Amino acid sequence: MAVIKYFGAIAEVxxxxxxxIEVSDLKVSxxxxxxxxxxxxxxxxxSVALNQNLVDRESTIKLSDNDEIALLPPFAGG
Amino acid sequence: xxxxxxNGPITPAFIANSIEKHQSKHSIGAHNxxxxxxxxxxxxxxxVAGIDFTCYExxxxxxxxxxxxKAFKTFNLTCMHIxxxxxxxxxxxxxxxxxxxxxxxxxxYAATEYLVNIVKKKVPIFGKEIFEDESHQWKVNK
Numbered sequence: 001m002a003v004i005k006y007f008g009a010i011a012e013v014x015x016x017x018x019x020x021i022e023v024s025d026l027k028v029s030x031x032x033x034x035x036x037x038x039x040x041x042x043x044x045x046x047s048v049a050l051n052q053n054l055v056d057r058e059s060t061i062k063l064s065d066n067d068e069i070a071l072l073p074p075f076a077g078g
Numbered sequence: 079x080x081x082x083x084x085n086g087p088i089t090p091a092f093i094a095n096s097i098e099k100h101q102s103k104h105s106i107g108a109h110n111x112x113x114x115x116x117x118x119x120x121x122x123x124x125x126v127a128g129i130d131f132t133c134y135e136x137x138x139x140x141x142x143x144x145x146x147x148k149a150f151k152t153f154n155l156t157c158m159h160i161x162x163x164x165x166x167x168x169x170x171x172x173x174x175x176x177x178x179x180x181x182x183x184x185x186x187y188a189a190t191e192y193l194v195n196i197v198k199k200k201v202p203i204f205g206k207e208i209f210e211d212e213s214h215q216w217k218v219n220k
Contacts, residue, residue, distance in 0.1 A: 052136050077162055077197055078173075
């Protein structure tokens with residue numbers, strides 16, 4: 001299992017801050033597709049971090065157990 | 079890992095204390111400070127009362143370490159501090175404090191601008207703008 005973390009506007013849509021996901025043979029891009037189907041996140045400009053590093057949304061990196069994927073809305077510090 | 083995130087507003091007393099702490103460092107000849115303050119923007123007839131900041135801290139800290147390392151390499155600085163608020167900060171309160179110190183003024187101006195811009199761009203901080211009627215929208219940096 002991997003953990004998916006949600007922040008800001010995205011956590012508001014998913015109505016939770018994190019959840020577990022079964023990742024056997026799942027790529028980053030597949031995972032995003034699944035989450036998009038589940039939550040319809042198309043209206044938000046989402047960045048994706050894998051283990052705290054930004055990755056391309058189309059990334060074909062395969063997810064492993066204990067990975068941490070984060071869905072991040074636009075940054076608004078300052 | 080240096081402390082960056084502060085729960086609640088950054089108070090004038092905190093800022094004054096930070097200045098005072100540097101008075102014992104006698105190689106410093108120039109300080110520069112940037113303070114970000116929450117604006118009461120009016121959007122479609124609704125006034126922003128405050129911003130509720132959240133952050134992905136596990137990702138933010140390594141990014142801030144890189145930013146700090148790069149700034150020390152690029153500018154001839156003696157000291158550098160970056161603080162950002164988390165939680166609800168009311169209009170008029172300070173939520174972002176960048177404080178750099180060097181021997182001479184030239185370095186501190188350039189370093190401050192660099193740090194302010196890169197923190198806004200690279201650090202995963204999120205802001206919920208809360209209006210006076212308690213509705214909200216999500217802040218996006220321009």
